[in-house]
Amino acid sequence: MMWTTLKQIRKTGIIRENVPADLELVAINNIQDEILKVLGRALTIRLVDAGSCNGCELELNALGNAYYNLEGLGIKFVASPRHADMLLITGPISRNMLSALLITHEAIPEPKLVVAVGDCAVNGGVFGESYATIGAASKVIKVDHLIPGCPPSPAEILQGILNAVHYRLKKRPYFD
Amino acid sequence: MILTRVNEQGWQENALRIAENHGRLVTLWGRQSAPGSFTMYAVFFDSNVGLEGMSLRLAKGVTSYPDLSNLFPCANRMQRAMWDLLGVSAANSLDTRAWLSHGAWPDDYFPLRKEFSGREVSKENQLDEYSFIDVIGDGVHEIAVGPVHAGIIEPGHFRFSVVGEKTLRLEQRLGYAHKGVDKAFERYSGLSGVQLASRICGDSTVAYSWAYCMALESAWKWKVPQRALWLRALMLERERVANHLGDLGAIGNDAGFTFGLTQFMILKEQWIRVNKTLFKHRFIMDCVIPGGTLYDINREDVAEILKQCKHTLREVKILKGIYEEHTGLQDRFISTGKVSKDVANKLGLTGLAARASDIKEDARELFPTYPYSELDFNISGAESGDVAARVSVRFDEIFESLRLISEIAEGLPEGQTQSNCKPPKKPTFGFGWIEGWRGGIFAGLHLDQTGQIDRAHIHDPSWQNWPALDYAVIGDIVPDFPLINKSFNLSYSGHDR
Ligand code: SF4
Numbered sequence: 001m002m003w004t005t006l007k008q009i010r011k012t013g014i015i016r017e018n019v020p021a022d023l024e025l026v027a028i029n030n031i032q033d034e035i036l037k038v039l040g041r042a043l044t045i046r047l048v049d050a051g052s053c054n055g056c057e058l059e060l061n062a063l064g065n066a067y068y069n070l071e072g073l074g075i076k077f078v079a080s081p082r083h084a085d086m087l088l089i090t091g092p093i094s095r096n097m098l099s100a101l102l103i104t105h106e107a108i109p110e111p112k113l114v115v116a117v118g119d120c121a122v123n124g125g126v127f128g129e130s131y132a133t134i135g136a137a138s139k140v141i142k143v144d145h146l147i148p149g150c151p152p153s154p155a156e157i158l159q160g161i162l163n164a165v166h167y168r169l170k171k172r173p174y175f176d
Numbered sequence: 177m178i179l180t181r182v183n184e185q186g187w188q189e190n191a192l193r194i195a196e197n198h199g200r201l202v203t204l205w206g207r208q209s210a211p212g213s214f215t216m217y218a219v220f221f222d223s224n225v226g227l228e229g230m231s232l233r234l235a236k237g238v239t240s241y242p243d244l245s246n247l248f249p250c251a252n253r254m255q256r257a258m259w260d261l262l263g264v265s266a267a268n269s270l271d272t273r274a275w276l277s278h279g280a281w282p283d284d285y286f287p288l289r290k291e292f293s294g295r296e297v298s299k300e301n302q303l304d305e306y307s308f309i310d311v312i313g314d315g316v317h318e319i320a321v322g323p324v325h326a327g328i329i330e331p332g333h334f335r336f337s338v339v340g341e342k343t344l345r346l347e348q349r350l351g352y353a354h355k356g357v358d359k360a361f362e363r364y365s366g367l368s369g370v371q372l373a374s375r376i377c378g379d380s381t382v383a384y385s386w387a388y389c390m391a392l393e394s395a396w397k398w399k400v401p402q403r404a405l406w407l408r409a410l411m412l413e414r415e416r417v418a419n420h421l422g423d424l425g426a427i428g429n430d431a432g433f434t435f436g437l438t439q440f441m442i443l444k445e446q447w448i449r450v451n452k453t454l455f456k457h458r459f460i461m462d463c464v465i466p467g468g469t470l471y472d473i474n475r476e477d478v479a480e481i482l483k484q485c486k487h488t489l490r491e492v493k494i495l496k497g498i499y500e501e502h503t504g505l506q507d508r509f510i511s512t513g514k515v516s517k518d519v520a521n522k523l524g525l526t527g528l529a530a531r532a533s534d535i536k537e538d539a540r541e542l543f544p545t546y547p548y549s550e551l552d553f554n555i556s557g558a559e560s561g562d563v564a565a566r567v568s569v570r571f572d573e574i575f576e577s578l579r580l581i582s583e584i585a586e587g588l589p590e591g592q593t594q595s596n597c598k599p600p601k602k603p604t605f606g607f608g609w610i611e612g613w614r615g616g617i618f619a620g621l622h623l624d625q626t627g628q629i630d631r632a633h634i635h636d637p638s639w640q641n642w643p644a645l646d647y648a649v650i651g652d653i654v655p656d657f658p659l660i661n662k663s664f665n666l667s668y669s670g671h672d673r
Contacts, residue, residue: 004494004497004498004501005435005498005502008435008439008494008495008498009435012438012439012442047328048324048331049328049329049330049331049353050331051331051352051353051354051355051669051672052330052353052378052669053375053376053377053378053669054330054377054378054379054667054668054669055375055378055379055381055459055461056378057328057329057330057378058378058379058422058459059458060328061328061422062441062444062445062448064441065438065441065442065444065445066438066441066442066445067442067445077327077328079326079327091353091355092355094352094353094354094355094672095278095280095281096278096280096303096351096352096353096354096672097323097331097352097353098280099303100323100324100331100352104324125375126360126371126372126375127355127356127357127360127375128360129295129297130294130295130355130356130359130360131281131285131287131292131294131295131296131297131298131356131359132280132281132287132354132355132356132359133355133356150375150461151378151459153458
């Protein structure tokens with residue numbers, strides 16, 4: 001069993017090296033250095049799903065696969081908001097999630113960065129404002145950066161996260 | 177499906193007859209059918225009859241109907257949700273706690289009533305306390321988890337009552353992802369509603385959009401080209417494989433085997449990249465449209481599909497061997513999170529979880545829509561009802577879907593992928609039932625004479641399966657919860673809507 005496992009690991013190799021050099025990914029190789037320069041350590045993120053359809057979560061999860069290798073880039077999703085630098089929000093802010101969202105936001109230490117991921121959190125998406133949803137995240141929390149898309153691709157999310165860090169430093173965006 | 181109009185007595189008698197025949201409740205909904213009067217609908221599956229529906233029109237001013245939860249326990253939450261949204265309740269039901277409403281809107285606000293626009297906003301957002309059931313005894317304590325979970329997961333609350341490490345009871349509170357979808361459908365026409373249907377549950381977007389389109393097409397007697405239906409089946413099986421790949425990796429990870437996660441996530445990423453090439457979207461969203469499919473595929477696409485199926489089959493076989501021989505994994509999987517066949521039957525467990533508890537039910541076989549009626553489909557199954565069984569069913573279903581995908585790609589009939597239809601100028605009703613990767617997605621669609629949606633009800637199999645999770649964890653240790661939960665991987669958004 002051990003042998004089959006090792007063989008499979010060897011056969012799979014390091015996937016990042018096999019990535020077809022699609023435009024988006026070329027620039028990603030430098031992200032780790034950038035993050036280190038900017039933060040001096042790993043960037044930590046807390047996600048709050050405020051009523052998403054789970055599509056955005058699928059792409060956030062995909063960021064962890066060997067192709068995007070999020071942790072290898074020095075970006076980490078953390079369980080406790082107190083350990084987080086950045087809050088990612090998905091979904092059209094369901095009223096049932098509002099207070100949990102606000103409490104989580106409150107628990108993240110300053111200076112915090114807030115990023116709305118996906119059309120729902122950006123502008124309410126197909127759900128908009130109703131008795132059940134508030135719509136754009138920016139209606140209830142100061143949002144620093146928007147990543148539109150339904151859902152945005154992992155590469156778009158990565159670009160967005162990095163842009164958010166750069167804007168904070170009043171620098172030019174990393175990706176134009 | 178036959179939809180019989182019944183009176184109150186008929187409602188109860190039908191339900192009793194179906195329960196005695198070991199039939200099960202597929203879904204239940206209500207709507208305001210005229211000013212001040214309501215109609216309730218229930219759909220069952222009975223192996224002798226097939227799908228069977230009944231409707232009960234309540235007299236003007238009456239807002240209650242006979243309870244079904246005494247016969248079908250899974251009706252409990254569906255009935256409570258219908259109270260929250262429509263203000264119509266099951267008479268004498270034992271559990272009358274609010275379910276989808278957490279107090280963010282007033283108690284006398286029932287969004288599905290036509291006098292409300294659905295846009296009213298309540299100023300206060302003071303959420304209600306929920307009365308969880310207390311478990312009292314020596315050394316019993318509670319662990320509360322959520323709605324914000326540790327990882328990248330949808331929101332929900334779990335309340336464990338434990339002694340030491342052992343779970344005595346789990347009670348869920350869901351509804352955090354409630355988005356007012358049922359009401360929002362009223363703003364859409366039959367044709368455009370598919371956009372909303374595709375976004376109720378992102379991991380099952382193909383199944384949802386197909387169930388929705390099937391309902392619309394049956395309401396309007398719309399003939400869909402054969403090629404389009406084959407393409408839909410191709411998309412649906414691709415969606416099933418993608419989700420099983422992701423979950424098998426995550427299940428391995430929850431049992432401490434990161435290797436499994438890494439390997440399966442690579443396979444999943446490769447898989448959804450091909451989705452993007454074929455259908456311009458990684459999860460094939462917005463590709464099933466009324467009357468057909470948005471895209472067609474060509475010869476090169478077919479070659480790529482076949483090649484990928486071969487590759488994926490080879491890799492998954494190796495990984496299956498590794499999972500099966502890994503004693504540490506098997507130790508965590510076997511006998512953990514068990515739902516016996518008996519409990520599964522009582523709770524009306526459905527979909528892949530039911531198949532893992534020795535209940536052979538799958539809409540692709542029970543209710544084979546074209547092209548499944550033409551395809552050589554083998555239902556998967558296991559008997560033990562534990563995590564190991566759900567893992568084994570997922571592996572089998574990947575193999576079966578890979579085979580189906582190849583069969584579909586090679587046998588795709590020639591022709592158009594879209595057709596048109598003139599909507600009839602009268603109110604219509606249609607339904608659809610599609611076996612998504614979790615289980616059957618049922619759509620019931622009422623349209624008015626202008627083709628506008630009057631009421632759309634789309635049911636996720638998680639309604640049946642969430643309560644079963646409460647049983648699955650009893651007696652297991654708390655640290656096994658993530659593993660058990662992942663082996664089901666139920667939908668929050670599809671349930672909360
Ligand atoms: S943006 Fe799209 S994928 Fe993301 S939660 Fe909203 S509907 Fe789902």
